[in-house]
Amino acid sequence: MCGIIGYLGGREATPILMESLKRLEYRGYDSAGVAVLELPKAGEATRTSVTKSEAKVDTLIEKLEANMPSGRLGIGHTRWATHGKPTYINAHPHTDCHGKIFVVHNGIIENFAELKAELQAAGHEFPSDTDTEVVPHLIEANYKGDFLAAVRAALKRIRGAYALAMFSSDDPELLVGARLNAPLVVGLGDEEYYIASDITAIIPYTKRVLVLGEGEVAAITPLGAEVSTLDGVTVKPKIVHVDWDVAQAQKGGFPHFMLKEIHETPEAVANASRGRLSDDGVVSFREFDIPDEQLRGIKDVLLLGMGTSLHAAMIGEYVIEDWAGIPARAEDASEFRYRRPTVGDKTLDVVITQSGETADTLVALQQAKARGALTVAVTNVIASSAARDADGAIYLHAGPEIGVASTKTLLAHMVSLYLLALRIASVNGRVSLERRQELVEALRVLPDQVRGILARDKEIAKLADKYSRYRNFMYAGRGLGYPVALEGALKLKEISYAHAEGTSGGELKHGPIALLDDQFPVVAICTASSTKDKMVSNVHEIVARNAPVFALVTEGDRSLDGVATDLFVMPQVEDAMSAILNTVMLQLFAYHVAVKLGQNVDQPRNLAKSVTVE
Numbered sequence: 001m002c003g004i005i006g007y008l009g010g011r012e013a014t015p016i017l018m019e020s021l022k023r024l025e026y027r028g029y030d031s032a033g034v035a036v037l038e039l040p041k042a043g044e045a046t047r048t049s050v051t052k053s054e055a056k057v058d059t060l061i062e063k064l065e066a067n068m069p070s071g072r073l074g075i076g077h078t079r080w081a082t083h084g085k086p087t088y089i090n091a092h093p094h095t096d097c098h099g100k101i102f103v104v105h106n107g108i109i110e111n112f113a114e115l116k117a118e119l120q121a122a123g124h125e126f127p128s129d130t131d132t133e134v135v136p137h138l139i140e141a142n143y144k145g146d147f148l149a150a151v152r153a154a155l156k157r158i159r160g161a162y163a164l165a166m167f168s169s170d171d172p173e174l175l176v177g178a179r180l181n182a183p184l185v186v187g188l189g190d191e192e193y194y195i196a197s198d199i200t201a202i203i204p205y206t207k208r209v210l211v212l213g214e215g216e217v218a219a220i221t222p223l224g225a226e227v228s229t230l231d232g233v234t235v236k237p238k239i240v241h242v243d244w245d246v247a248q249a250q251k252g253g254f255p256h257f258m259l260k261e262i263h264e265t266p267e268a269v270a271n272a273s274r275g276r277l278s279d280d281g282v283v284s285f286r287e288f289d290i291p292d293e294q295l296r297g298i299k300d301v302l303l304l305g306m307g308t309s310l311h312a313a314m315i316g317e318y319v320i321e322d323w324a325g326i327p328a329r330a331e332d333a334s335e336f337r338y339r340r341p342t343v344g345d346k347t348l349d350v351v352i353t354q355s356g357e358t359a360d361t362l363v364a365l366q367q368a369k370a371r372g373a374l375t376v377a378v379t380n381v382i383a384s385s386a387a388r389d390a391d392g393a394i395y396l397h398a399g400p401e402i403g404v405a406s407t408k409t410l411l412a413h414m415v416s417l418y419l420l421a422l423r424i425a426s427v428n429g430r431v432s433l434e435r436r437q438e439l440v441e442a443l444r445v446l447p448d449q450v451r452g453i454l455a456r457d458k459e460i461a462k463l464a465d466k467y468s469r470y471r472n473f474m475y476a477g478r479g480l481g482y483p484v485a486l487e488g489a490l491k492l493k494e495i496s497y498a499h500a501e502g503t504s505g506g507e508l509k510h511g512p513i514a515l516l517d518d519q520f521p522v523v524a525i526c527t528a529s530s531t532k533d534k535m536v537s538n539v540h541e542i543v544a545r546n547a548p549v550f551a552l553v554t555e556g557d558r559s560l561d562g563v564a565t566d567l568f569v570m571p572q573v574e575d576a577m578s579a580i581l582n583t584v585m586l587q588l589f590a591y592h593v594a595v596k597l598g599q600n601v602d603q604p605r606n607l608a609k610s611v612t613v614e
């Protein structure tokens with residue numbers, strides 16, 4: 001989950017590396033560094049300038065501004081520590097014994113200990129505690145005058161995951177990128193080239209992107225980028241055009257990316273169904289165009305994800321079972337991958353991942369596929385690993401999400417899953433024309449309804465202000481309100497560090513209620529649904545234990561007047577849309593609690609946007 005960047009072209013590399021690292025900082029931010037091959041002065045040998053910081057990218061930038069290396073080739077890194085503490089020595093780039101080869105890395109080298117022992121026995125010295133450091137030394141050990149050949153030979157020895165950007169001061173016109181089980185793209189500019197962990201880093205410079213496949217190496221020179229396998233077989237590069245714009249990846253006047261991204265929800269939910277739904281509720285996904293006959297053969301649906309995406313999966317489970325009438329189950333991908341589950345060729349495996357790069361989710365996808373399941377990735381990132389690995393992809397088109405805690409993409413995931421449920425329900429003849437038209441109408445007005453919640457930001461901030469003094473929170477809901485409660489609790493703990501847990505209303509009495517007292521508030525999802533009355537009973541039980549209750553209720557419903565401590569009145573909408581509006585409300589609530597407590601909402605401690613390690 002570190003961020004990596006490389007540049008080769010006609011401009012000064014350092015400012016480009018600095019800007020790109022700022023945009024990549026959401027991937028990891030405990031230390032940072034750059035290496036720039038400096039332009040030699042007359043009569044001098046080429047030299048590489050390395051600048052590192054054991055703090056965030058801003059500290060690195062201050063150092064670089066004070067002492068700006070000048071060169072046209074460079075690499076940079078922002079780190080999320082896996083092996084070795086976030087210290088100066090452990091910060092990337094790492095180099096070989098002679099300070100010629102420079103490497104930045106994202107991923108984990110699983111056999112680094114044995115490689116390190118072997119290299120140490122041959123006399124190589126390792127100042128850092130990182131796994132990465134074996135890469136430059138292994139390249140050095142294999143170097144016989146051809147840098148690219150040495151890179152290939154070294155990478156053949158490595159097990160695990162890597163996205164790498166590398167150069168050698170002996171080859172001042174060669175930048176090399178390589179990837180295996182970690183994301184990496186190559187940006188193709190006008191006689192200039194970029195290597196980056198993801199597209200957001202380079203969209204200000206180019207929208208033409210070469211997508212590197214697993215185990216492929218890109219050799220970039222002033223003449224262009226050539227892709228080959230580790231065996232040196234040339235590969236025809238896959239080039240895509242990215243339609244995100246720069247403004248989408250910047251804060252646009254909001255104090256935080258998270259708030260900006262919550263405010264982009266109306267467009268995100270609209271984009272998720274745009275062009276996919278006819279007036280009669282007929283769904284068609286361009287990228288996942290499987291024939292009705294094949295879809296009719298599906299007997300169960302498995303939904304896999306992690307974090308917020310797991311909660312999206314749970315919502316998918318409810319709606320697919322309810323609307324399409326076939327068994328559906330949501331699973332934590334990291335658990336699924338170590339089980340021997342009953343998945344077969346009648347299973348549809350829906351992989352939910354905003355980034356398309358979450359390591360556990362990718363492995364779980366491969367396993368479901370290997371067992372014969374039809375796989376589809378629901379993702380925001382075009383040509384991401386999940387999109388490539390699955391049989392088909394459903395793209396969210398939500399624009400880049402920079403805040404570490406997922407917000408708008410969850411809502412886009414929910415809409416996409418509603419469409420998928422509707423598609424399966426339609427081929428199974430489970431949904432009437434009237435019901436389909438109702439859902440089309442509900443989705444049509446949804447963006448405005450979300451805007452209605454966003455417009456109540458001050459009201460939500462006031463509530464957050466009141467509740468921010470508590471250190472413990474319980475979130476409770478039933479039906480779709482249950483995953484919404486889990487997500488509300490996750491969002492709050494991720495960004496405010498308050499202890500928050502989610503529970504189903506029914507489970508409350510089986511343990512969690514023991515925690516409650518007047519210092520332990522409960523956020524209760526009591527909006528209209530078939531289980532609303534049960535939730536109202538739960539609220540009475542909570543109030544009897546003196547716990548403050550802040551309840552989400554539907555307008556016109558007075559059943560909790562005078563019972564709950566605070567009420568937040570939601571509009572009367574279809575159950576599935578209510579889950580969306582409630583989620584947006586709880587995202588804003590968590591945001592305002594975290595801001596009130598002075599936390600760094602865009603970059604919460606210990607977390608990373610894209611968890612590309614197990």
Ligand code: G6P
Nearest residue numbers: 307308309353354355358405406
């Ligand atoms: C990290 C992020 C979460 C995200 C999860 C899954 O933990 O902090 O916000 O939900 O990864 O990410 P994915 O890209 O697979 O949806």
